[in-house]
Structures are given as structure tokens and as C-alpha cells.
Amino acid sequence: MTEFDDLLETLKRAAAALREADVPFLLGGGLAVWARGGPETEHDLDFMVKPEDAERGLEALAAAGFRTEKPPEEWLYKGWEGDLLIDLIFDPIGNPVDDAMFERADDLEVQAVAMKVMSLEDVMVTQLLAMREHEVDYEDPLEIARALREQIDWNTVWEQTSASPYARTFFYLAEQLGILHERRRGSPSESGSSPAPSEAARRA
Numbered sequence: 001m002t003e004f005d006d007l008l009e010t011l012k013r014a015a016a017a018l019r020e021a022d023v024p025f026l027l028g029g030g031l032a033v034w035a036r037g038g039p040e041t042e043h044d045l046d047f048m049v050k051p052e053d054a055e056r057g058l059e060a061l062a063a064a065g066f067r068t069e070k071p072p073e074e075w076l077y078k079g080w081e082g083d084l085l086i087d088l089i090f091d092p093i094g095n096p097v098d099d100a101m102f103e104r105a106d107d108l109e110v111q112a113v114a115m116k117v118m119s120l121e122d123v124m125v126t127q128l129l130a131m132r133e134h135e136v137d138y139e140d141p142l143e144i145a146r147a148l149r150e151q152i153d154w155n156t157v158w159e160q161t162s163a164s165p166y167a168r169t170f171f172y173l174a175e176q177l178g179i180l181h182e183r184r185r186g187s188p189s190e191s192g193s194s195p196a197p198s199e200a201a202r203r204a
Contacts, residue, residue: 004040010084021060028118035110038147044085048097054090094129124157131166
């Protein structure tokens with residue numbers, strides 16, 4: 001069995017544990033991308049839960065036999081099955097896990113299991129806003145953009161992230177690499193806000 005197959009098996013067990021404990025969740029991260037036809041992920045298993053459900057979610061994983069942990073970061077909890085890591089994310093930077101995020105999610109079958117899957121726009125927004133000076137990595141967002149660009153509302157992503165210099169750099173890189181069409185650029189000082197993507201970029 002491959003590492004990705006192991007990840008999918010852990011997904012099913014963890015999802016069942018959360019469902020049995022009546023903890024609402026969204027499948028996020030790389031598996032939310034894979035569920036829509038994106039590439040296999042080599043990263044952790046991400047579940048998005050509301051802040052008020054995070055403690056119960058961690059308890060549900062522990063009751064199902066997962067090793068659990070509350071790391072120093074105050075925006076996620078962790079569960080482990082062997083070397084496989086499960087992130088229970090409840091307070092990502094700039095993109096709250098709330099009723100609105102659940103409403104934007106899609107009901108999909110993942111490995112024959114029905115579950116809510118985080119919208120691609122929310123996946124991109126969360127990844128871009130998580131970047132900081134010492135945590136800059138464009139590999140994943142560029143890979144998502146290349147694989148699924150036609151499924152993503154880029155105008156929405158831009159509107160929610162353009163205050164971040166790292167997000168603006170992502171759009172520049174994606175355009176220069178030919179993944180997204182070039183946007184019409186303007187001076188933020190002239191308009192009072194960051195320039196929005198061109199119509200071509202929004203449809204890319």
C-alpha cells in the first residue's frame with residue numbers, strides 16, 4: 001500500500017470518528033484539491049472544524065485510538081495515526097471557520113464516503129494568508145492553480161488576499177508562468193485599493 005493509500009484509509013477512519021461524535025467538519029488542504037481532480041497530496045490530512053467544536057473533535061479522535069496533541073499554536077489541534085498527521089484546524093489566519101465557510105463547501109464522495117469538502121477558493125485563501133516572512137512556499141498554491149484553475153473563482157481569491165504581499169506575489173508568479181492570464185495593473189495609490197484581476201484572469 002502506498003503512502004497516499006494509507007492517507008486515504010486514515011481519512012476514512014478519522015472522518016468516521018468525527019461523524020460518530022456529531023462534530024461537523026470540512027475536508028481541507030491537499031485532499032480537498034485531490035477530491036476535485038487535483039494531484040495526490042504528500043502532506044497532512046486537514047479537517048476544518050468550528051472553534052466551538054475543536055475540543056470535541058480532538059476528543060473524538062482520541063476515543064477512536066488516534067494519538068492527540070495540543071501544540072503551542074492556538075489555531076489547530078493535532079492527531080496522529082503512526083506517522084500520519086491529522087490537523088484539526090479551527091482558526092486559520094484571515095479565513096474563519098464559520099457557518100459561511102460550511103455553506104461554501106461542496107458535498108462530495110471521497111473514497112465512497114460522503115462528506116463536505118472545503119471550497120477551492122477557501123483552500124487558496126487559507127494557504128496564501130498563512131504565508132509569513134519565514135514561511136513562504138509557493139509550490140502547493142501554484143500546483144493547485146495549474147491543475148484546477150478553471151474551477152476557481154480567482155476574483156474572490158484576489159479580493160480576500162490582495163492585502164498580503166505574499167498573495168500578490170503568488171498572482172504575479174502565476175501570471176509570469178502562464179498559469180493565469182495577466183491582470184490589468186494599476187497603482188494602489190491611485191485607486192485606494194489593490195488592482196483586481198482582469199476579466200481574462202477571472203475566467204482563467
